[in-house]
Amino acid sequence: MTSDGVGMLSDRHPPKLVSTKGTIPDPNCPPPELPSLYPPKTATKLPPWIAYDKQVLCFHSYFKETLQEVYHAPYQVRTVKILFFLEDGTIMVHEPPVENSGIPQGCLVHRQRIPKPHPCQNEFLSILDLNINQTIEIFDRVYHITGCDLFTRNFLNRSGIPVPDPVDNPTDPATELRRKRDVKLTSLVTGKHFPFAQFLKYDRVVLKFYAYWNDLSEFGDVRRMEVFYYLADDTIEVKEVLHRNSGREGPAVFLKRGKLLKEWKGLPLPGEKTDKTVLNVLGTGLADGRYVDDALQTGAKVQVFYTDKDLQIGSHLNVYGRDIIIVDSDQFTKTFYNKKYGIEEFIPLSYPDEGECKIGTAMHLRKLPPYNGWGTYEDSEGNCVSVEPKPPQIDFKKFVQYDKFILRFGAKMISYIKENCERKFIISYFLSDDTMQIFEIAERNSGFTGGEFSKRKKMVLPNQEIFISGRPDIYKPQNLYIGSTIKLNDHIFHLVSSDEYTLCYMEGHPHEFPMADIKCIMNKIKTAIKPIYKNFVAKHFAPILSGSNSEYLSYETMKKALLELLGNDITDHEIITICRHFSAEQEPTVVCNRDAVKATAQLEMKRNLWNAFEQLKSHIFHLNPERNSHLKESVLRTVIRGCVLPFTAELVDDIFKVLIRNGEGDVEICDFLNFIDVGCNPSPEIPPLNIAFELCPKIPFLHKGRLVDHNCFLKYLGLETELKNNSDVH
Template sequence: MARCPGLPFLPGFTFNPLIGKTKFNMDPQFDFIEKGVTALVEKVKPNMMGPLSDRYPSLYPRGEVPEIPTWIGYDKQILRFYAFFRETLQEFRAAPFQIRKVVIYLFLEDGTIQVTEPKIDNSGISQGTLLARGRVRFPAPMDANFYDIIDLNIGNEVEFYGRVYKITDCDRFTRNFLNRCGITVPDPISIPDDPYYKDRARMSEAMFPKKPNRKTDTLGKFLKNDRKVLRFYGFWDDRETQYGYLHHLEIHYYLADDTIDIKEVVVDNGGNSSSFVFIRRAKLVKTYKGLPGIGAHAEDTLLNVLGNDIKSMRNVVDNLCCGKEYVEYYKEQDLTIGGVLNCYGRKVVLTDCDPFTKEYYRIKYGLDAFTPIPKPEEENMAVVSPAKRELPPWNGYGTHEDSAQNCITVDLKPPRGDFPKFLKYDKQGFDSRVLRFEARMISKVPDNCSRIFVISYFLNNDTISVFELARNNSGFKSSSFFKRAEIPLPGQAVFSSKPPECYRIQHIFVGATMIINNFEFVLIDADDYALRYMELNCQQFPKSNIKLIMDKVRKVLRPIYKDFVAENIPTESSVITYQKLREKLCRVMGKDFTEQEMITIARAYSGNCVKERYDREAIRAITLTELKRFLWDDIERLSEYFIHFDMNKTGTLTRKEVYTLLKACRLPLDVVLVNRILDVIRTDEKGNLIYNDLIHFLNRDTCPLTDVIPINIKYDLYWSSEKDIQAGKLINWCEFNKELNLEQEIIDAAGQMLHKHH
């Protein structure tokens, strides 16, 4: 039923549009579907009851082509045609009309059309969108139909709301689209000349510019040579003048804008500031004739036009630049080793240049001779160092640093510590930077000899603290034995003006003896962190440097190597006990061999076999059980995240990125278990995790495992729960003997002796 929008939807207010119609078939008729091609088609009239249908029916029967809505199938697909229309000019006599270029857009998703005109400078007319997007009807009497894809082609004239457009060209997408639809697209046609803009161009060329455009484009040179600087070394000899001396200079030539600055290199205690600027950055003239006047180096010159009075006088730009003085500046071609620069009357000699400058001249100019020239000898000037201030002796109150600070200044200020050292060796995360040693007291009292102490050495400020670990029923309690402070070395004067030397890192090692507050301690052991830290920083700890220790042992064992091997070689296995090797080495090496060096050997060639409590398969079984218990199944999104964040498509991500993505996917696992998973995932040579291995690790479909009994993850998988066997209880004799490499030396020596006898 049809109804009038202005009437209510009630009985009697609707009507049947088929009343009086007796013929319901479609009238067939011939029509031109293309120029010169006729076909029997059914012309569809606009439907009054609904949206307007297409002009022509589909060439394919229903069912052969999937029915996709046009707003989906042709989304964001636009046909673009270039056209023009002629506009009559009434007010311009030289040009009765003008040609206006436009762009016609046909949106395939809904058949709408939009016409826009590109903006032209100083056109004097409103440009931009001439026809807003919408469906455009044919002019009368065909206004029942709309313009469609078949009506727009090169060479066609279309009329939109009384304005006729001539289509001249289209873009590449439009041409390919129409060709695939079976529509032939002719070659582009030329646009006629516009008499109006042609006359305006002729008038613009005849105009003489009031100020010529002599602007030099330096942007390209700046973008190409920015941050590229040529550095030369030179000198200026000013010793001929009174109080003159030899100035050591650095000449910087900036390739971006051809400017030069010169800085003087000042030696320590030279009497000048360390940041002495000889010449500020600017262009350096070759010939200096004096200070230039105002506007002397301007790009344009001015002419004075005289008038009858002062008001009529004015200045105009001289297009011929008569009388302009051209100033010659130093360029990169003028800078050579051995050359002389005239720096406003001062002769600066270039003696050498840096590697970048040499490579620049070698590539651009093909120069290979960069031999530096010697500088003139400079007479050594006697430098009188100020006498060192002698402080009064320490009176016993506070520390030596506090007393010295109060003697230097009247204002009470705390002593200034070594702040860079504090930042370098302060605690970082779980890295405490504290070395802990086990110690025993050496005393004439038997009960004191059995007391156990922990001596902590703080690397950030070289302070030491002592804590006592009391045994049961010993009569002592666990408490702080010595507060954290610097401990002076024994045998020094206490009340002296010089600060005493204190215990430093080179004085502390296993086997060392320390005197703290008149109590004598011997260090008998160290924790694993201290031993590992000293081995990683073996340059600071020579007694933990396995290379130096083995060189020392090799030197002593060389004469008695055969006897040493015969006494210590194991018979049943390839390992030897720590105590046995220690006794033999201490007997051979003497007092110079410390317990710290023996511990380092035992840790380097340890024969203990430590088996992990939870291997990769056990960790995976625990993980899959936890994921099944929490009903987590988001492996596809996790894989998409990994691929998205892998910008370089290397298949790897850092440990931090992988951990963040696992948390983003709400992986229902404890932090301890996540860290253990990341520990067993395969990595590349840079230490990055291979995320495909992690995806297979978490995927239950890939090599499924049986569920395991749930465990206490926070306790059983924590890093400190697995107690490793103390490294060094057993020593690998084969590795130790191989590192000595004395057997090969004996064989070589025997071969040389045999060769001499022959």
């Protein structure tokens, strides 16, 4: 401690307290001795502001405050806490706040060093002055200590200071007087007839419910609400939950706090709602009549308000014409209803989705006139909904996701005219906006010019009423498959083929196209072939199983067998899906000319004036510190991108197809450097060509499914093992 500090528990200072600097100690008030558990010259060397940092002693005490205005209670007892900070010997007095006490409470004495009363006013209160059942004076107010916390008791005991047992606080006469008055008041008046009893019982008790209002206006949506029911006076308040970026701002109060009528029939007329009713008992005029007040209020209208019984999950509140639906409540509200009404199950409801909310918009609620044939259905709806016509909005997310995704089918027209049956068409379906386009293939001497047969638009399904208020059903991608017959613009088309992209797309999305789902098709075949499995195999697969020259089934043979088995229950598209899945053909390999690829690469380097060959070599040697003769293809691709070689993606793929590799697939470094070295290994000049198609032609695999592997087909069915197991059981 400092020379002017209070006596602390440390033996590095003299055993006597030293007075404040500049003052003379009073000989009538000798300073107390400081006890210690340490032997002389063995105490801790830390200063007190470090040794006792954040260590506080807490004492419970009280003081009596005189009451001049109360006759039967001359004083009241106020309980406080005295905090002693060990690091600097300061003291703070704090009174815990009591609800509805009417007294300013909190910090009574701020943290400071407290001087002792006269005649020791030159000294400060220390730890030796604070103990249980002791009285201290702080600024002319007397405090009596009644107890302390566990830390304080252990600290004083370790320091050698005995701590007595806690004592009880004296009885507060003011509190006893108020308690006796409350007992007399409640005994005379019961809560049923006392109008203020409900407020005293349920003050600050609020029930909270979560609800929503489906705004059915033109630009309305689902608006989430919070309903508060105040039990003190049976009033209701509704607040709107304004989420971030909701487009709304301002006060969140949707309904000001007050009693809510169950049935609201508009504003009352002038004179309809009055405090008093006057009755005419004698006479017919104002001069000769006699009037009295109606004490029974016989002419008053009965108004029914919402109570806590009407607020439950799923209830509808009529808030001045707005239907608010309660979906959930907080835990306190559930506990309250469980204790008062015995409700145990509180199943919350879900908020309606945005799609369900749009159903309630003005455009769907308003009855539109029927379609008149001009324009599209979307344009007609826009003209009827808004005074200022606006172009119809497309589904932008769908457009971005399926842009340039087109399904193409080859079709023939079905007609009573013989010439029309020989015409060939291409029907394109655009997945981005569900539109279809019909293109006719021109043939010489056919009498038809060909070209665009029908513009791109949405095609309506047949056998529907066209001139209606709503939108009719249109063709979806699931309606188009090989073997189907569709009616477009009063013309009947039969789909006979499709391109490779369409077949691959449909097989890649089997959940959208059931005709390309191999699992569903094989399950249907398995169910039909199970009773006649042996006869079916012996009839259609016997020549192959007996060891004939043909190892696989042809497409025509497989199609004939499946049609004989299922008949009209299987379509041409399903047969094509089966044959493609169990196809026996191998994809053709594309052979690239090394000299042509090398000449094309060096031509691109000359055209773009690329001359960073030395930097390319340095980059390769930097990535190859061990000086290996081969590098991985991914590393060399990184080098090409880092050195900004003027190669397209197709040309880079062609280059790596012709480079020399080892057994692990790594590329030889010397071969790669010689391949692009224009100075030392130039290639002859070649004319410019299309790198994407002419350099290494991408041959499409158009003959997949011409031959079918019958072994894979029978193995997928798995009926041979199943029938064998059944025969062993029997």
